[in-house]
Amino acid sequence: MDFGPYLMLASLEGAVMAAVLALTAVGLSLVFGVMRVVNVAHGEFFMLGAVLAWWIASHVGGPPALGFVAALILAPLAVGALAALADITILRRVDYDPERTIVATIGILYILQQVTLMTYGPEARPVEPPFNSRLALPWLEWGDTGLQMYWPWGLSTTSYKLFVIVAAVVVLLGVWALMSRTRIGLLMRATQLDRDMALAFGIPVERVYATVFGLGGALAALGAVLIVPIQQAHYLMGGDPLLLSFIVVIIGGLGSLPGTVVAAILIGLSDGIISVFFSPMLAKIFATLLVALVLVFRPQGLFGVKPR
Amino acid sequence: MSDSTKTVILHGGLLALLFLLQFLLPAYHHGNLARIMVLATFAMGYNVMFGYTGLLSLGHALFFAAGMYGMGLAMQYAGAGPVLAMSAGLVASIVVALVVGLLALRTAGVGFMIVTLMFAQAGYLIILYYGAWTRGDEGLVMPQALRMLGAIDFSQPGPRYFAALGLFATGFLLTLWMMRSPFGKVLIAIRENEERARMLGYDVFRYKLAAVVISGTLCGLAGAAYGLLFGYVGATFASVQYSIFPLLWVLLGGAGTVIGPLIGTLFMFYLIDLSSAVTSAYMLVAGVVLVLLTLFAPQGLAGELRARVWRGLP
Numbered sequence: 001m002d003f004g005p006y007l008m009l010a011s012l013e014g015a016v017m018a019a020v021l022a023l024t025a026v027g028l029s030l031v032f033g034v035m036r037v038v039n040v041a042h043g044e045f046f047m048l049g050a051v052l053a054w055w056i057a058s059h060v061g062g063p064p065a066l067g068f069v070a071a072l073i074l075a076p077l078a079v080g081a082l083a084a085l086a087d088i089t090i091l092r093r094v095d096y097d098p099e100r101t102i103v104a105t106i107g108i109l110y111i112l113q114q115v116t117l118m119t120y121g122p123e124a125r126p127v128e129p130p131f132n133s134r135l136a137l138p139w140l141e142w143g144d145t146g147l148q149m150y151w152p153w154g155l156s157t158t159s160y161k162l163f164v165i166v167a168a169v170v171v172l173l174g175v176w177a178l179m180s181r182t183r184i185g186l187l188m189r190a191t192q193l194d195r196d197m198a199l200a201f202g203i204p205v206e207r208v209y210a211t212v213f214g215l216g217g218a219l220a221a222l223g224a225v226l227i228v229p230i231q232q233a234h235y236l237m238g239g240d241p242l243l244l245s246f247i248v249v250i251i252g253g254l255g256s257l258p259g260t261v262v263a264a265i266l267i268g269l270s271d272g273i274i275s276v277f278f279s280p281m282l283a284k285i286f287a288t289l290l291v292a293l294v295l296v297f298r299p300q301g302l303f304g305v306k307p308r
Numbered sequence: 309m310s311d312s313t314k315t316v317i318l319h320g321g322l323l324a325l326l327f328l329l330q331f332l333l334p335a336y337h338h339g340n341l342a343r344i345m346v347l348a349t350f351a352m353g354y355n356v357m358f359g360y361t362g363l364l365s366l367g368h369a370l371f372f373a374a375g376m377y378g379m380g381l382a383m384q385y386a387g388a389g390p391v392l393a394m395s396a397g398l399v400a401s402i403v404v405a406l407v408v409g410l411l412a413l414r415t416a417g418v419g420f421m422i423v424t425l426m427f428a429q430a431g432y433l434i435i436l437y438y439g440a441w442t443r444g445d446e447g448l449v450m451p452q453a454l455r456m457l458g459a460i461d462f463s464q465p466g467p468r469y470f471a472a473l474g475l476f477a478t479g480f481l482l483t484l485w486m487m488r489s490p491f492g493k494v495l496i497a498i499r500e501n502e503e504r505a506r507m508l509g510y511d512v513f514r515y516k517l518a519a520v521v522i523s524g525t526l527c528g529l530a531g532a533a534y535g536l537l538f539g540y541v542g543a544t545f546a547s548v549q550y551s552i553f554p555l556l557w558v559l560l561g562g563a564g565t566v567i568g569p570l571i572g573t574l575f576m577f578y579l580i581d582l583s584s585a586v587t588s589a590y591m592l593v594a595g596v597v598l599v600l601l602t603l604f605a606p607q608g609l610a611g612e613l614r615a616r617v618w619r620g621l622p
Contacts (some may be wrong), residue, residue, distance in 0.1 A: 038418055094602055098418050099364050104561065104602040106552055110595025117589045243429065246422065285433045292426035296414050 003156040005139045007273070008237060012137075014272020016161045016230070019168035019221040022264035024241050025248040026175060027219030029260040034192045034212045037096050040105040042220055044112040045083055049075050049221025050127075050233035051120050057127045065130035068229070075225050076218040083217025084210045091213070092206060109238075116235040129160040129229035164226045171222060172261060179257065188212060189267025220245075243284075244271070247291045253300055312622040319484055323477055331470045334347050342469045343434060344570075345476040346534050347553075350477045351561070351569030353526030356556035362499030366421045367408070367428030368527055368554050373435065373546035374404040375528025377442065380541030381452050385441070390457045394532050401528020402521060404431075409520035413513060425551070432546040447542025452526040455536060468537045470498035475533050476570075479526050484566045486522075487622055495519055499564075508533060527554070549591075554582075556594055559601050562610025566622050571609050 028042045052075040057067035086108055094100040111199030136156045138149045143230065179185040190198045191208045199205050220241070224233075231237070267287070274283040316374045322595045326345065332547025333341060350372055382388040388396060398534045412423045455462045463467055477514045494515050499503045535541040544550070553576075554569075561572025576597070584590035605612060614621040 038422070090599060090603065091568075099421070100602045100606065102364075102366075102418070102421060103555065104599055107598030107600075107602065110591045112595075114589035114595060117590070118587060122588075169530035176477050218571075237567045250422065260449065279437075281433060281437045285337055287436060288426045288430040288433065292411070292423045292430070295419050295423050295426075299415060299419055 004141075005137075005152040006276070008137070008139070009155055009157075010273045010276040011269060012157050012161070013276070014269040016164050016227075017272050018265045018268025019165045020227045021241070021244055021248060021268045022261050023168055023171060023223035023226070024220045025245040025252075025264050026172065026257060027223075027262050028245045029211055029249045029252070029257055030175075030188075030219070031216040033044070033257070034188050035096060035209055037091065037098055037101040038105070039213070039216065039244070040102055041086075041108040041112060042216065042245060043240075044109050044239030045079050045217040045238075046220040046224045046241045047116065047233075047235065047238035048079050048082070048112060050228040050237060051116055051235070052078055052221070053225040053228045054125050054127050054233045055120075063130075064128035068127065068130040071127065072222070072225050076221040079221035080097075080214040082219030084214030087210045087213035092209070096209070113235055113238065120233075120235060122235065124232035124234040126232045127228045129158075131159055131163075132229075133159045135159060160229060162176030164230070166224055168223070171219075175219070176257070184208075184211065197227035243288070247287055250291050250295055310361050314618070314620070315484070315488075315622055319480070319566065320405040322570070323473075325482065326473055326476070330466075330473070335465065338465055338469060338558055340577065340581070342465070342537065343534075344573050345472040346537065347557070347577065348570040348573040349476050349533070350527050350530035351573050352483050352566075353523045353528075353530060355512055355558045355563060355565075355569050356483065356486075356495075356523040356526065357519050358555065358558055359565070359568070360499060361495045361516060362502075363516065363519065364421055364555075365412075365551075366548075366555070367423040367424030367426070367431075367551050368523075369546050369548065369550035370408065370424075370428040370431040371401050371405055371432060371524040371527035372534075372550060373543075374524075375401040375533075376535040376541050376545055377435065378528070379532035380448055380450060380582065381441065381553040383450055383536075384448050384541075389454055390462065393454070394529075394536065395421035397528055397532030397535075398525065401531070401604040405521045405528070406517075408524070409423065409517045412528025413516050413520065425548075427547070428551050429548070432543065432548075435543045438574075441491045442541075442543065445543050446541055447544070450535060450539040452532035452539070453538060462537055463539055471533065471537055475529065475578070476584045479530075480570075482565065483525070484622060487566065491515075493520075496564075507528065510558050517602035552594070556598060557610070559606075560597060560608055562608030562612070562614070565608075565610035565614060568608055 006015075024042070024046055028039060029293050031037065031042070032041050035108070053071035056071040056074050057064070060067040060070045090104050090108065091101055094104055098167045134156050135158065139152050139155060140147055140149055142148075179188065187198075187203050187208050190203055191205055195205060223241070249265050251259055251267065252259030271283060271287070326341075330338060331339060339440055353371070354368050357365055375397040379393045379397030382396035383393040398545055408424065408427050412427065417421050435442045442448070452463055460467045461469060473596070487496070494505065497510070498512055498515060502512055530547065534545070557572035557576055558569050559572065560576055561570065562568030576594070579593050579597070580590050583593045601608065607615060610621065
């Protein structure tokens with residue numbers, strides 16, 4: 001394959017990655033933005049989404065599409081409820097103290113991961129995609145008779161991968177509408193701006209926190225359900241999304257949702273492209289060092305605005 | 309009885325007890341206790357930063373691994389003996405601690421936690437990336453012939469226990485002395501109220517940097533000693549899990565106490581040892597303990613002791 005089509009293939013893979021990453025990272029960013037706490041267990045909510053998707057899909061009979069749709073609806077709801085429960089029983093009791101919350105969520109991380117290991121086991125299991133037709137993609141090139149279109153061998157994607165990208169865009173638009181157009185979004189933004197003032201105005205801040213934490217978990221789970229027909233569900237799969245979400249949220253500016261989405265696209269695409277052309281390990285090393293250095297020298301993120 | 313007499317009795321008694329235990333314990337627990345003392349030194353190093361200075365790091369595996377690999381690589385590829393290899397580990401951990409401290413201390417709170425986490429993650433990935441030398445997860449087995457100091461063979465249980473006790477006692481007495489010295493008091497002042505310490509004229513950054521370097525060096529020494537005494541150097545010791553462990557040990561034992569790290573390490577070691585006999589999901593215990601500690605006993609065991617029995621516990 002020539003360089004051009006190869007690059008296009010890498011960017012398509014990167015776009016799928018970016019779509020899922022955007023969902024996961026927006027969940028983390030929402031929690032950080034509104035609640036000012038870092039949820040280290042976020043990757044495990046992602047993992048739970050994938051594992052539950054497998055469990056639901058394997059218990060629903062009929063065509064694979066039916067099981068997948070059931071998983072797409074039920075898994076995020078279940079994970080969201082679990083996250084909200086964790087917020088009410090644990091985080092509320094430590095009063096959202098930033099450091100104690102991190103320690104508590106590290107505890108939650110191990111509990112979720114190890115309970116999954118005990119019940120679901122150490123195997124990696126796939127979920128069948130609802131549809132998965134192969135789509136060959138054309139490529140344009142200057143030939144003898146001017147611009148020609150041809151189908152290079154190997155340049156293809158699947159209908160399911162395109163669906164992932166579309167679905168992620170739809171959900172992100174939904175989150176945007178929720179935050180900017182609805183009453184609950186208004187309450188969340190008010191709580192984010194000034195917690196004490198919101199409380200003084202009679203906003204049930206504790207319920208808002210539980211909702212936000214649940215929503216964050218549900219978004220991670222949704223991203224996982226979308227990816228699980230491409231990757232497999234495994235009890236250790238939460239590590240990478242957590243790290244990447246951290247990277248995205250920090251580069252995008254802590255707590256800024258548009259910044260998070262832009263950074264997710266940037267990181268997802270470049271990760272896809274860099275991993276194709278260079279060693280993925282080297283890409284990861286640079287990414288982690290970049291995050292550390294961004295936090296050290298530009299704590300408001302690359303796109304963030306310095307707090308006044 | 310004055311506070312300093314009580315301090316001497318408690319801490320001196322503990323060291324004497326550890327010394328005597330080597331003649332009493334059966335072989336299995338004898339080996340375990342040697343391991344626990346080395347890991348407790350790691351925890352004590354962590355405690356200097358987290359317990360006394362109030363800097364919560366999530367990346368201490370980096371220092372442990374720096375010492376361990378500094379020692380291990382020198383032994384494996386340069387044929388260095390124990391003294392030279394340990395010095396290499398010492399230098400490696402000092403350099404790493406200095407660099408991490410200079411960069412990470414520009415941030416605070418959550419930023420500091422994430423920066424240390426990321427540096428440790430980068431360190432772990434670098435160890436895996438240079439797998440040709442470090443042999444990654446598989447690790448390096450230290451050559452037996454080099455683990456000898458004259459006629460003392462560190463792979464034998466007796467000398468191993470003795471060396472572990474020596475390391476532990478050094479860290480233990482160093483922390484005890486440091487925290488009773490003016491320097492330690494300044495660190496505690498920074499933990500309690502950084503702004504006020506700065507206002508009193510202390511160069512807070514320099515004190516914090518010193519705390520990071522002392523902490524990193526102590527952890528690096530523990531890592532180097534672990535590699536030397538147990539003959540194995542592997543990437544697992546650089547993974548996130550080994551950044552969480554010292555936090556867990558110190559939290560459980562009691563942050564900001566001299567005896568806390570040993571108590572926490574001892575408890576957690578046997579808790580995980582017992583549960584790993586039952587299930588492969590032994591880290592569940594660590595998770596449950598972490599959550600319960602943050603909820604019900606944020607001061608840890610020695611912290612409760614300090615609150616209920618003896619307020620002057622250093």
